[in-house]
Amino acid sequence: MDTHTHADPTPYGRPRRRPRRTAGALAAVAVVAAVAAGGAYAAGLGPFADEDGPDPEAVAEARAFLADWAAGRLPEAAARTTAPDRARQVLRSFTAGLDITGPKLVAEDPEETGEGTVTVPFTARMPVTGLGTWTYTSELPLREQNDGAWKVDWRLSLVHPRLGDGHKFRLEREETGPVRALDRDGETLSAGTHPSLAPVLARLAGGPDGGGPRGAVHLVDRATGEVVRTEASFGGRTTAKDDGPVRTTLDAGWQAAAERALGEAGGKNAALVALRVDDGEILAVANTPASGFNRALSGTYAPGSTWKIVTSSALLLKGAVAPDDVVDCPRYLTVGKRFQNVETSEHRGATFREAFTESCNTAFIGLRGKLGDGELGDVARRYFGVGQTWHVGVPSYDGSVPVPRDETEKAASMIGQGRVQANPLIMASVTATAVSGTFHQPSLVAGTEDTTATTPLPPRVVAQLRELTRATVTGGTARVLAGLPGEIGAKTGTAEVSDDQENNGWMVAHRGGVAVVEEGVTGGGSAGPVLRDLLAAAPAS
Template identity: 75%
Template sequence: MPDTPYVTSPRRRGPRNGVRAVAAVGVVLAIAAGGSYATGFGPFSRGDDGPDPAATEQARAFLADWAAGRLPSAAGRTTEPGKAREVLRSFTAGLDIGKPRLTAAGEVKEAEDGTLGVPFTARMPITGLGTWTYRSRLPLREQDDGSWKVDWRLSLVHPRLSDTEKFRLEREEATLPEVTDRNGTSLSDGGHPSLAPLLGRLAGGADGGPRGAVELIDRATGETVRTEARFGKEPDPGKAGRPVRTTLDATWQSAAERALGEADGKNASLVALRVDDGEVLALANSPAGGFNRAASGTYAPGSTWKIVTSSALLLKGAVAPDDVVDCPKYLTVGKEFHNVETSEHPGATFRKDFTESCNTAFISLRGELDDGELGEVARTYFGVGQEWHIGIPTYDGSVPVPKDETEKAASMIGQGRVQANPLIMASVTATAVSGEFHQPSVTAGNADGTRTEPLPDRVVTQLRGLMRATVTDGTARVLADLPGEIGAKTGTAEVSDDQDNNGWLVAHRGNVAVAVVVEEGVTGGGSAGPVMHSLLSAVPEGPS
């Protein structure tokens, strides 16, 4: 990238520490809880002699704008908007920083120059390397009209950024070992596009992983003044050159890549894993490059989450498959909820409610569960929300305690603030039909700090029956012509008023559980169904 006054392009070293150019990336920042908007918290609390609330409010607003990537707005809150905007842009883009956290923490103090100093901690993830953490201070100066602005200076971005010194990111190239599937077949040959962004990380255990540094350099000479942060470790000589074996299966991975072609060009992802041990057989994304939405995405799981909701209800004995739970078109709980295409099934059994994915019936049972019970069941039996270590970065799910009755109703059907992704939902499916959670894995030897309990056999039997009926008589009929005793659950997840719904489908056959999501796919059966059908048509029916 071109040189800027605030960061510099990486320089090249010799062959041992060869450096490749850093591409600028878009930045989306997130302000942490320490940067609370609410007055009276953390560094913004005010006693009789505390800081002017208007000053602290401006500090909050600046950090929030910077954190959200609203750089023009952040710059407009400073005394030098033009310079501020350019520095904030070049600092984050030039150092390849993505999704940092800015946490305001510490005592607000008045400096000798009359400014108020708001301290904050910056956690800056350097793409592909690690997180650079440092502390800085945000100065606020009162203006002639009584308002407050951030008193712009380079040092607020980082204490050592100045007119004479700036930062440079250097990456050390490394020759990565070959990555293979579970049977020793190479995955490094370019034939599996979804794995290309992950190969370096998968191979990192053998060569010490990606290495690099953020260096402070002299603006005039370009010489390094000091190393601010260093990432990665030296390779293990005992592992150098050895192929890295994964749990993936080249046959399943190839079939998964092809199956996503049925998503009609929409963003989509898929995970297939073994039921008996959680080993991932395939992980695919469309488009293939970039963000790994299959394992790190955050989606409302929609009605596929009714597997967890049903588990919670069945565990309590609050309902049985043959109990009548009416399914009206509409149900109002703070707002109006309805079924897909406003369908209704008067006098339906709970089995019918599950197989036809009746939202109103499930919502009507919300009183059978305590406010935090759905999240507790998800965590205790399915491992959702615990910390997973599978060999690559993951988002491990969230099921917050609902804030009110409307949100509780939404969580019963996988909406509201319930968050998951295909990895989580494939694991949920495997747990439901086996009764036991296994932390998923892509590589061997990962730490496992999860703690779960097995589902009772009677609940597993009931869940398997409900999922099988969804294929034979319900919304997953798209899979009914395939060989094997397949069980499944569809899902349609609302996103926003101006976006089509995401389509979901989870299924199990033999020893494999699969989850598919198609963004803006409208319905699960209609969009994720063809993807799942293509995959299961192309892979062996028997154990994997």
């Protein structure tokens, strides 16, 4: 529901779909590369308990347990419970038995549930290798011990609410034959020639709707083995024809360049998407390691400061700020918790342009009062299609920008943290929309349904965004791209994951029509070289 109006409400209407172009006419392209977080634990940035809320030490212990579980440190996670041996055994069998890799566990608001007890709800996103993500909610009960320390009060139901002494889970797969896929020029694509495409090609087995391999997680009776209920189903009806391969929008040249760029990044968890600005057709999708989980299209990560493209759009749309306005950039800013800039930098008297090019968190957080609580999500959905349902051709995660629950979370959302969730595909599309003004639903195969409805950005806002991203390359945090040919614009980003894991480093960029993202410790330092290598090696746009 729309609850806010903009200063420039020009109704451009729904964008028209342009006719598809052949590979020889790649006039405009957007490319994005991103790395997935190692443990994939989303610590979140708020809200934080006040003095009258649950004991912060209990909440910290719950978050630490979730972080250890997500990162695969099962002995450490088990040691945080009241039954370490049993917990270690169950957590190991649950993960291995259901082929779960890289779970994402997001803590929600804690609640005092009695004297000496606290409950922390959490959302679990469990990627089942080769099938998809099983999402559910559960709760962590914590109990204060005699020595004053807090421990997770172990019980089977905390792993999943329906896991108990009488029931267990069983994974069943339905085998499907390998899909034959071609790129946009008819060149054969396979996991053998393009290894990081493996999780994408596996999902193409279902045809335009992305049915992919099929399987299910069943709750079964421990004694009889009978299925009590199906907890999660993956894949759909196979529609791919046996008499011909699937024709994709991928470009073998872009794909090869993407794989080489990620290969030179040292084997860290990474994902990359390249797509065309003018029609959203995806040219390359790369994942490392190619373990079966499609981080590039299905991952859920905080986009960090690359999200400032959307935040800037929201501010510029309503005339709340102009590029030359002084916004200031102090080293720290406290909004329920202390926020800071990367390496605690500061730029006193900075203009909004400088705050963007130097990726100043505190300046953007200081502008939060210019936007209504739901306005950032409204702009993301209305102009960028984020949070709407996308039909890409394979399963994808299409983003989430919830209304902030308090001022701390609103501050975090301004800089792409808190509960804002995206992935390389989303940020590639965001960048393409920002520099062209029009959202095009990304597509991997021809004939995908488009149910999105968006409004084009006003030309003045597009011009400002292009100028801001260009200045980030010529004199800001994306200087690593300055030596490449073409008029490149970019935005870097760094998103906190948890205290004991490296940050996610992102970068998005466009050249003619190119946008790129990558992740490591910082956007410019670790993501930048991957993006630079990709643009240097990729076919000319």
